[in-house]
Amino acid sequence: MKGSLWAWIFHRITAILLVVLVAIHFGIMHFVDPTAVITFADSQVRLQSALYMLVDVGLLVLGLYHGLNGIRNVVLDYWPRAGKAVGWILTLVGIVAVGYGSLALKAFLTQ
Amino acid sequence: MAKVDSASNRPVRNYGDLNPRYFRTGMWSFVLHRISGIAISVFLLLHIWEITSVVRGGAEGFTSQMASMAAKLWVVGEWLLFLALTFHGINGIRLILLDLGWGVHEHKRGFWTVFVISAIIIAVGSYFFVMRFLAYPWAR
Incomplete structure:
Protein backbone atom coordinates (compact mmCIF):
# COMPACT_ATOMS: atom_id res chain seq x y z
CA MET A 1 0.00 0.00 0.00
CA LYS A 2 1.18 3.51 -0.75
CA GLY A 3 1.98 6.00 1.99
CA SER A 4 -1.04 8.16 1.31
CA LEU A 5 -3.40 5.21 1.80
CA TRP A 6 -1.93 4.59 5.24
CA ALA A 7 -2.28 8.30 5.99
CA TRP A 8 -5.95 8.04 5.01
CA ILE A 9 -6.52 4.97 7.20
CA PHE A 10 -4.68 6.47 10.20
CA HIS A 11 -6.69 9.68 9.77
CA ARG A 12 -9.86 7.65 10.34
CA ILE A 13 -8.49 5.50 13.16
CA THR A 14 -7.22 8.57 15.03
CA ALA A 15 -10.55 10.31 14.34
CA ILE A 16 -12.55 7.62 16.15
CA LEU A 17 -10.13 7.57 19.11
CA LEU A 18 -10.08 11.40 19.27
CA VAL A 19 -13.88 11.66 19.42
CA VAL A 20 -13.72 9.60 22.64
CA LEU A 21 -10.57 11.23 24.08
CA VAL A 22 -11.66 14.81 23.34
CA ALA A 23 -15.09 14.16 24.86
CA ILE A 24 -13.42 12.89 28.07
CA HIS A 25 -10.87 15.74 28.15
CA PHE A 26 -13.35 18.50 27.36
CA GLY A 27 -15.93 17.09 29.74
CA ILE A 28 -13.49 16.95 32.67
CA MET A 29 -11.91 20.35 31.98
CA HIS A 30 -15.07 22.34 31.21
CA PHE A 31 -18.21 20.58 32.42
CA VAL A 32 -17.34 18.90 35.76
CA ASP A 33 -16.51 22.19 37.49
CA PRO A 34 -17.11 24.98 34.96
CA THR A 35 -15.89 27.83 37.14
CA ASN A 69 -2.35 15.34 8.37
CA GLY A 70 -5.57 17.33 7.93
CA ILE A 71 -3.50 20.43 7.10
CA ARG A 72 -1.57 18.27 4.64
CA ASN A 73 -4.85 17.20 3.01
CA VAL A 74 -5.86 20.84 2.59
CA VAL A 75 -2.47 21.69 1.04
CA LEU A 76 -2.79 18.70 -1.32
CA ASP A 77 -6.20 20.01 -2.45
CA TYR A 78 -4.97 23.45 -3.45
CA TRP A 79 -1.24 23.00 -4.05
CA PRO A 80 -0.57 19.33 -4.85
CA ARG A 81 2.99 19.94 -6.06
CA ALA A 82 4.05 21.15 -2.63
CA GLY A 83 2.45 18.13 -0.95
CA LYS A 84 5.63 16.16 -0.36
CA ALA A 85 7.70 19.06 0.98
CA VAL A 86 4.86 20.31 3.18
CA GLY A 87 4.37 16.74 4.40
CA TRP A 88 7.96 16.58 5.63
CA ILE A 89 7.75 20.03 7.23
CA LEU A 90 4.55 19.03 9.05
CA THR A 91 6.18 15.75 10.15
CA LEU A 92 9.00 17.78 11.67
CA VAL A 93 6.54 20.13 13.37
CA GLY A 94 4.72 17.08 14.75
CA ILE A 95 7.86 15.44 16.11
CA VAL A 96 8.99 18.67 17.80
CA ALA A 97 5.52 19.29 19.25
CA VAL A 98 5.18 15.73 20.60
CA GLY A 99 8.67 15.99 22.11
CA TYR A 100 8.09 19.38 23.71
CA GLY A 101 4.60 18.42 24.87
CA SER A 102 5.99 15.25 26.47
CA LEU A 103 8.39 17.41 28.48
CA ALA A 104 5.37 19.19 29.97
CA LEU A 105 3.65 15.91 30.89
CA LYS A 106 6.91 14.69 32.42
CA ALA A 107 7.24 17.92 34.41
CA PHE A 108 3.95 17.18 36.17
CA LEU A 109 5.31 13.86 37.40
CA THR A 110 8.79 15.02 38.44
CA GLN A 111 8.27 18.54 39.86
CA MET B 1 -20.23 35.03 -16.99
CA ALA B 2 -22.09 34.42 -20.22
CA LYS B 3 -21.04 30.77 -20.47
CA VAL B 4 -24.14 28.67 -21.15
CA ASP B 5 -24.63 25.03 -20.20
CA SER B 6 -25.63 23.29 -23.44
CA ALA B 7 -27.88 20.70 -21.78
CA SER B 8 -30.03 22.97 -19.62
CA ASN B 9 -29.47 26.22 -21.56
CA ARG B 10 -28.83 28.03 -18.27
CA PRO B 11 -25.91 30.40 -17.68
CA VAL B 12 -22.93 28.82 -15.91
CA ARG B 13 -21.60 30.73 -12.91
CA ASN B 14 -17.84 30.76 -12.78
CA TYR B 15 -16.78 30.11 -9.18
CA GLY B 16 -20.40 30.52 -8.13
CA ASP B 17 -19.84 27.59 -5.81
CA LEU B 18 -17.46 29.73 -3.75
CA ASN B 19 -20.19 32.21 -2.84
CA PRO B 20 -21.88 31.18 0.42
CA ARG B 21 -25.18 32.41 -1.03
CA TYR B 22 -25.23 29.40 -3.31
CA PHE B 23 -24.03 26.84 -0.74
CA ARG B 24 -26.32 23.92 -0.08
CA THR B 25 -26.11 21.49 2.82
CA GLY B 26 -23.23 19.46 1.37
CA MET B 27 -21.06 22.51 0.69
CA TRP B 28 -21.77 23.88 4.17
CA SER B 29 -20.67 20.55 5.66
CA PHE B 30 -17.46 20.58 3.62
CA VAL B 31 -16.59 24.21 4.35
CA LEU B 32 -17.43 24.00 8.06
CA HIS B 33 -15.45 20.75 8.42
CA ARG B 34 -12.43 22.34 6.76
CA ILE B 35 -12.54 25.66 8.63
CA SER B 36 -13.15 23.97 11.98
CA GLY B 37 -10.35 21.48 11.27
CA ILE B 38 -7.80 24.20 10.50
CA ALA B 39 -8.94 26.23 13.51
CA ILE B 40 -8.63 23.24 15.86
CA SER B 41 -5.16 22.42 14.49
CA VAL B 42 -3.97 25.97 15.10
CA PHE B 43 -5.55 25.86 18.56
CA LEU B 44 -3.79 22.55 19.32
CA LEU B 45 -0.37 24.08 18.66
CA LEU B 46 -1.24 27.13 20.81
CA HIS B 47 -2.61 24.79 23.50
CA ILE B 48 0.67 22.86 23.58
CA TRP B 49 2.52 26.16 23.90
CA GLU B 50 0.28 27.23 26.78
CA ILE B 51 0.59 23.90 28.64
CA THR B 52 4.37 23.76 28.18
CA SER B 53 4.59 26.94 30.26
CA VAL B 54 5.34 24.36 32.97
CA VAL B 55 8.57 23.49 31.13
CA ARG B 56 9.62 27.14 30.85
CA GLY B 57 8.40 28.50 34.19
CA GLY B 58 7.84 25.46 36.40
CA ALA B 59 4.82 25.04 38.69
CA GLU B 60 4.49 28.78 39.32
CA GLY B 61 4.78 29.64 35.65
CA PHE B 62 2.03 27.15 34.81
CA THR B 63 -0.35 28.30 37.54
CA SER B 64 0.06 31.98 36.67
CA GLN B 65 -0.35 31.20 32.95
CA MET B 66 -3.65 29.40 33.68
CA ALA B 67 -4.81 32.18 36.05
CA SER B 68 -4.11 34.83 33.42
CA MET B 69 -6.40 32.97 31.02
CA ALA B 70 -9.30 32.66 33.49
CA ALA B 71 -11.01 35.71 31.99
CA LYS B 72 -14.15 36.34 29.96
CA LEU B 73 -12.42 36.82 26.62
CA TRP B 74 -10.78 33.39 26.85
CA VAL B 75 -14.12 31.79 27.73
CA VAL B 76 -15.49 33.09 24.43
CA GLY B 77 -12.52 31.48 22.69
CA GLU B 78 -13.10 28.20 24.51
CA TRP B 79 -16.76 28.31 23.51
CA LEU B 80 -15.84 28.82 19.85
CA LEU B 81 -13.47 25.86 20.21
CA PHE B 82 -16.37 23.86 21.63
CA LEU B 83 -18.49 24.69 18.56
CA ALA B 84 -15.69 23.70 16.20
CA LEU B 85 -14.88 20.45 18.04
CA THR B 86 -18.53 19.43 18.26
CA PHE B 87 -19.32 19.97 14.60
CA HIS B 88 -16.01 18.53 13.40
CA GLY B 89 -16.43 15.41 15.53
CA ILE B 90 -20.06 14.70 14.67
CA ASN B 91 -19.52 15.45 10.97
CA GLY B 92 -16.36 13.30 11.06
CA ILE B 93 -18.43 10.35 12.29
CA ARG B 94 -20.73 10.90 9.29
CA LEU B 95 -17.72 10.86 6.94
CA ILE B 96 -16.41 7.61 8.43
CA LEU B 97 -19.85 6.00 8.15
CA LEU B 98 -19.96 7.11 4.50
CA ASP B 99 -16.56 5.47 3.95
CA LEU B 100 -18.04 2.27 5.35
CA GLY B 101 -20.95 2.58 2.93
CA TRP B 102 -23.58 3.79 5.42
CA GLY B 103 -26.09 6.27 4.04
CA VAL B 104 -24.39 6.84 0.68
CA HIS B 105 -27.84 7.08 -0.89
CA GLU B 106 -29.14 9.47 1.78
CA HIS B 107 -26.61 12.29 1.90
CA LYS B 108 -29.18 14.96 2.63
CA ARG B 109 -30.48 13.11 5.66
CA GLY B 110 -26.90 12.66 6.87
CA PHE B 111 -26.15 16.41 6.65
CA TRP B 112 -29.26 17.32 8.61
CA THR B 113 -28.68 14.61 11.21
CA VAL B 114 -25.21 16.07 11.84
CA PHE B 115 -26.55 19.64 12.07
CA VAL B 116 -29.30 18.66 14.51
CA ILE B 117 -27.09 16.48 16.77
CA SER B 118 -24.40 19.20 16.81
CA ALA B 119 -26.98 21.86 17.64
CA ILE B 120 -28.32 19.82 20.57
CA ILE B 121 -24.84 19.18 22.01
CA ILE B 122 -23.92 22.86 21.54
CA ALA B 123 -27.15 24.03 23.17
CA VAL B 124 -26.62 21.82 26.23
CA GLY B 125 -22.86 22.45 26.52
CA SER B 126 -23.21 26.21 26.14
CA TYR B 127 -24.87 26.32 29.57
CA PHE B 128 -21.53 25.49 31.21
CA PHE B 129 -19.76 28.20 29.23
CA VAL B 130 -22.32 30.78 30.31
CA MET B 131 -21.66 29.82 33.95
CA ARG B 132 -17.91 30.14 33.38
CA PHE B 133 -18.34 33.44 31.54
CA LEU B 134 -20.39 34.92 34.37
CA ALA B 135 -18.00 33.70 37.08
CA TYR B 136 -14.81 35.04 35.52
CA PRO B 137 -13.69 38.70 35.49
CA TRP B 138 -13.09 40.61 32.25
CA ALA B 139 -9.35 40.67 32.80
CA ARG B 140 -6.78 39.68 35.40
Whole structure:
Protein backbone atom coordinates (compact mmCIF):
# COMPACT_ATOMS: atom_id res chain seq x y z
CA MET A 1 0.00 0.00 0.00
CA LYS A 2 1.18 3.51 -0.75
CA GLY A 3 1.98 6.00 1.99
CA SER A 4 -1.04 8.16 1.31
CA LEU A 5 -3.40 5.21 1.80
CA TRP A 6 -1.93 4.59 5.24
CA ALA A 7 -2.28 8.30 5.99
CA TRP A 8 -5.95 8.04 5.01
CA ILE A 9 -6.52 4.97 7.20
CA PHE A 10 -4.68 6.47 10.20
CA HIS A 11 -6.69 9.68 9.77
CA ARG A 12 -9.86 7.65 10.34
CA ILE A 13 -8.49 5.50 13.16
CA THR A 14 -7.22 8.57 15.03
CA ALA A 15 -10.55 10.31 14.34
CA ILE A 16 -12.55 7.62 16.15
CA LEU A 17 -10.13 7.57 19.11
CA LEU A 18 -10.08 11.40 19.27
CA VAL A 19 -13.88 11.66 19.42
CA VAL A 20 -13.72 9.60 22.64
CA LEU A 21 -10.57 11.23 24.08
CA VAL A 22 -11.66 14.81 23.34
CA ALA A 23 -15.09 14.16 24.86
CA ILE A 24 -13.42 12.89 28.07
CA HIS A 25 -10.87 15.74 28.15
CA PHE A 26 -13.35 18.50 27.36
CA GLY A 27 -15.93 17.09 29.74
CA ILE A 28 -13.49 16.95 32.67
CA MET A 29 -11.91 20.35 31.98
CA HIS A 30 -15.07 22.34 31.21
CA PHE A 31 -18.21 20.58 32.42
CA VAL A 32 -17.34 18.90 35.76
CA ASP A 33 -16.51 22.19 37.49
CA PRO A 34 -17.11 24.98 34.96
CA THR A 35 -15.89 27.83 37.14
CA ALA A 36 -12.68 26.22 38.41
CA VAL A 37 -9.35 27.90 37.66
CA ILE A 38 -6.65 25.39 36.66
CA THR A 39 -3.59 25.19 38.91
CA PHE A 40 -0.40 23.16 38.76
CA ALA A 41 -1.34 21.28 41.94
CA ASP A 42 -4.72 20.14 40.61
CA SER A 43 -3.30 19.11 37.26
CA GLN A 44 -0.53 17.21 39.02
CA VAL A 45 -3.06 15.23 41.08
CA ARG A 46 -5.01 14.36 37.92
CA LEU A 47 -1.89 13.31 36.02
CA GLN A 48 -0.85 10.92 38.81
CA SER A 49 -3.57 8.64 37.48
CA ALA A 50 -2.18 6.40 34.74
CA LEU A 51 -5.49 6.50 32.87
CA TYR A 52 -5.52 10.31 32.82
CA MET A 53 -1.90 10.34 31.65
CA LEU A 54 -2.82 7.87 28.90
CA VAL A 55 -5.66 10.14 27.75
CA ASP A 56 -3.32 13.16 27.65
CA VAL A 57 -0.54 11.31 25.80
CA GLY A 58 -3.16 9.98 23.38
CA LEU A 59 -4.52 13.48 22.78
CA LEU A 60 -1.03 14.86 22.20
CA VAL A 61 0.11 12.20 19.72
CA LEU A 62 -3.17 11.36 17.96
CA GLY A 63 -4.36 14.98 17.93
CA LEU A 64 -1.15 16.22 16.36
CA TYR A 65 -1.18 13.44 13.76
CA HIS A 66 -4.82 14.06 12.86
CA GLY A 67 -4.48 17.85 12.79
CA LEU A 68 -1.24 18.02 10.84
CA ASN A 69 -2.35 15.34 8.37
CA GLY A 70 -5.57 17.33 7.93
CA ILE A 71 -3.50 20.43 7.10
CA ARG A 72 -1.57 18.27 4.64
CA ASN A 73 -4.85 17.20 3.01
CA VAL A 74 -5.86 20.84 2.59
CA VAL A 75 -2.47 21.69 1.04
CA LEU A 76 -2.79 18.70 -1.32
CA ASP A 77 -6.20 20.01 -2.45
CA TYR A 78 -4.97 23.45 -3.45
CA TRP A 79 -1.24 23.00 -4.05
CA PRO A 80 -0.57 19.33 -4.85
CA ARG A 81 2.99 19.94 -6.06
CA ALA A 82 4.05 21.15 -2.63
CA GLY A 83 2.45 18.13 -0.95
CA LYS A 84 5.63 16.16 -0.36
CA ALA A 85 7.70 19.06 0.98
CA VAL A 86 4.86 20.31 3.18
CA GLY A 87 4.37 16.74 4.40
CA TRP A 88 7.96 16.58 5.63
CA ILE A 89 7.75 20.03 7.23
CA LEU A 90 4.55 19.03 9.05
CA THR A 91 6.18 15.75 10.15
CA LEU A 92 9.00 17.78 11.67
CA VAL A 93 6.54 20.13 13.37
CA GLY A 94 4.72 17.08 14.75
CA ILE A 95 7.86 15.44 16.11
CA VAL A 96 8.99 18.67 17.80
CA ALA A 97 5.52 19.29 19.25
CA VAL A 98 5.18 15.73 20.60
CA GLY A 99 8.67 15.99 22.11
CA TYR A 100 8.09 19.38 23.71
CA GLY A 101 4.60 18.42 24.87
CA SER A 102 5.99 15.25 26.47
CA LEU A 103 8.39 17.41 28.48
CA ALA A 104 5.37 19.19 29.97
CA LEU A 105 3.65 15.91 30.89
CA LYS A 106 6.91 14.69 32.42
CA ALA A 107 7.24 17.92 34.41
CA PHE A 108 3.95 17.18 36.17
CA LEU A 109 5.31 13.86 37.40
CA THR A 110 8.79 15.02 38.44
CA GLN A 111 8.27 18.54 39.86
CA MET B 1 -20.23 35.03 -16.99
CA ALA B 2 -22.09 34.42 -20.22
CA LYS B 3 -21.04 30.77 -20.47
CA VAL B 4 -24.14 28.67 -21.15
CA ASP B 5 -24.63 25.03 -20.20
CA SER B 6 -25.63 23.29 -23.44
CA ALA B 7 -27.88 20.70 -21.78
CA SER B 8 -30.03 22.97 -19.62
CA ASN B 9 -29.47 26.22 -21.56
CA ARG B 10 -28.83 28.03 -18.27
CA PRO B 11 -25.91 30.40 -17.68
CA VAL B 12 -22.93 28.82 -15.91
CA ARG B 13 -21.60 30.73 -12.91
CA ASN B 14 -17.84 30.76 -12.78
CA TYR B 15 -16.78 30.11 -9.18
CA GLY B 16 -20.40 30.52 -8.13
CA ASP B 17 -19.84 27.59 -5.81
CA LEU B 18 -17.46 29.73 -3.75
CA ASN B 19 -20.19 32.21 -2.84
CA PRO B 20 -21.88 31.18 0.42
CA ARG B 21 -25.18 32.41 -1.03
CA TYR B 22 -25.23 29.40 -3.31
CA PHE B 23 -24.03 26.84 -0.74
CA ARG B 24 -26.32 23.92 -0.08
CA THR B 25 -26.11 21.49 2.82
CA GLY B 26 -23.23 19.46 1.37
CA MET B 27 -21.06 22.51 0.69
CA TRP B 28 -21.77 23.88 4.17
CA SER B 29 -20.67 20.55 5.66
CA PHE B 30 -17.46 20.58 3.62
CA VAL B 31 -16.59 24.21 4.35
CA LEU B 32 -17.43 24.00 8.06
CA HIS B 33 -15.45 20.75 8.42
CA ARG B 34 -12.43 22.34 6.76
CA ILE B 35 -12.54 25.66 8.63
CA SER B 36 -13.15 23.97 11.98
CA GLY B 37 -10.35 21.48 11.27
CA ILE B 38 -7.80 24.20 10.50
CA ALA B 39 -8.94 26.23 13.51
CA ILE B 40 -8.63 23.24 15.86
CA SER B 41 -5.16 22.42 14.49
CA VAL B 42 -3.97 25.97 15.10
CA PHE B 43 -5.55 25.86 18.56
CA LEU B 44 -3.79 22.55 19.32
CA LEU B 45 -0.37 24.08 18.66
CA LEU B 46 -1.24 27.13 20.81
CA HIS B 47 -2.61 24.79 23.50
CA ILE B 48 0.67 22.86 23.58
CA TRP B 49 2.52 26.16 23.90
CA GLU B 50 0.28 27.23 26.78
CA ILE B 51 0.59 23.90 28.64
CA THR B 52 4.37 23.76 28.18
CA SER B 53 4.59 26.94 30.26
CA VAL B 54 5.34 24.36 32.97
CA VAL B 55 8.57 23.49 31.13
CA ARG B 56 9.62 27.14 30.85
CA GLY B 57 8.40 28.50 34.19
CA GLY B 58 7.84 25.46 36.40
CA ALA B 59 4.82 25.04 38.69
CA GLU B 60 4.49 28.78 39.32
CA GLY B 61 4.78 29.64 35.65
CA PHE B 62 2.03 27.15 34.81
CA THR B 63 -0.35 28.30 37.54
CA SER B 64 0.06 31.98 36.67
CA GLN B 65 -0.35 31.20 32.95
CA MET B 66 -3.65 29.40 33.68
CA ALA B 67 -4.81 32.18 36.05
CA SER B 68 -4.11 34.83 33.42
CA MET B 69 -6.40 32.97 31.02
CA ALA B 70 -9.30 32.66 33.49
CA ALA B 71 -11.01 35.71 31.99
CA LYS B 72 -14.15 36.34 29.96
CA LEU B 73 -12.42 36.82 26.62
CA TRP B 74 -10.78 33.39 26.85
CA VAL B 75 -14.12 31.79 27.73
CA VAL B 76 -15.49 33.09 24.43
CA GLY B 77 -12.52 31.48 22.69
CA GLU B 78 -13.10 28.20 24.51
CA TRP B 79 -16.76 28.31 23.51
CA LEU B 80 -15.84 28.82 19.85
CA LEU B 81 -13.47 25.86 20.21
CA PHE B 82 -16.37 23.86 21.63
CA LEU B 83 -18.49 24.69 18.56
CA ALA B 84 -15.69 23.70 16.20
CA LEU B 85 -14.88 20.45 18.04
CA THR B 86 -18.53 19.43 18.26
CA PHE B 87 -19.32 19.97 14.60
CA HIS B 88 -16.01 18.53 13.40
CA GLY B 89 -16.43 15.41 15.53
CA ILE B 90 -20.06 14.70 14.67
CA ASN B 91 -19.52 15.45 10.97
CA GLY B 92 -16.36 13.30 11.06
CA ILE B 93 -18.43 10.35 12.29
CA ARG B 94 -20.73 10.90 9.29
CA LEU B 95 -17.72 10.86 6.94
CA ILE B 96 -16.41 7.61 8.43
CA LEU B 97 -19.85 6.00 8.15
CA LEU B 98 -19.96 7.11 4.50
CA ASP B 99 -16.56 5.47 3.95
CA LEU B 100 -18.04 2.27 5.35
CA GLY B 101 -20.95 2.58 2.93
CA TRP B 102 -23.58 3.79 5.42
CA GLY B 103 -26.09 6.27 4.04
CA VAL B 104 -24.39 6.84 0.68
CA HIS B 105 -27.84 7.08 -0.89
CA GLU B 106 -29.14 9.47 1.78
CA HIS B 107 -26.61 12.29 1.90
CA LYS B 108 -29.18 14.96 2.63
CA ARG B 109 -30.48 13.11 5.66
CA GLY B 110 -26.90 12.66 6.87
CA PHE B 111 -26.15 16.41 6.65
CA TRP B 112 -29.26 17.32 8.61
CA THR B 113 -28.68 14.61 11.21
CA VAL B 114 -25.21 16.07 11.84
CA PHE B 115 -26.55 19.64 12.07
CA VAL B 116 -29.30 18.66 14.51
CA ILE B 117 -27.09 16.48 16.77
CA SER B 118 -24.40 19.20 16.81
CA ALA B 119 -26.98 21.86 17.64
CA ILE B 120 -28.32 19.82 20.57
CA ILE B 121 -24.84 19.18 22.01
CA ILE B 122 -23.92 22.86 21.54
CA ALA B 123 -27.15 24.03 23.17
CA VAL B 124 -26.62 21.82 26.23
CA GLY B 125 -22.86 22.45 26.52
CA SER B 126 -23.21 26.21 26.14
CA TYR B 127 -24.87 26.32 29.57
CA PHE B 128 -21.53 25.49 31.21
CA PHE B 129 -19.76 28.20 29.23
CA VAL B 130 -22.32 30.78 30.31
CA MET B 131 -21.66 29.82 33.95
CA ARG B 132 -17.91 30.14 33.38
CA PHE B 133 -18.34 33.44 31.54
CA LEU B 134 -20.39 34.92 34.37
CA ALA B 135 -18.00 33.70 37.08
CA TYR B 136 -14.81 35.04 35.52
CA PRO B 137 -13.69 38.70 35.49
CA TRP B 138 -13.09 40.61 32.25
CA ALA B 139 -9.35 40.67 32.80
CA ARG B 140 -6.78 39.68 35.40
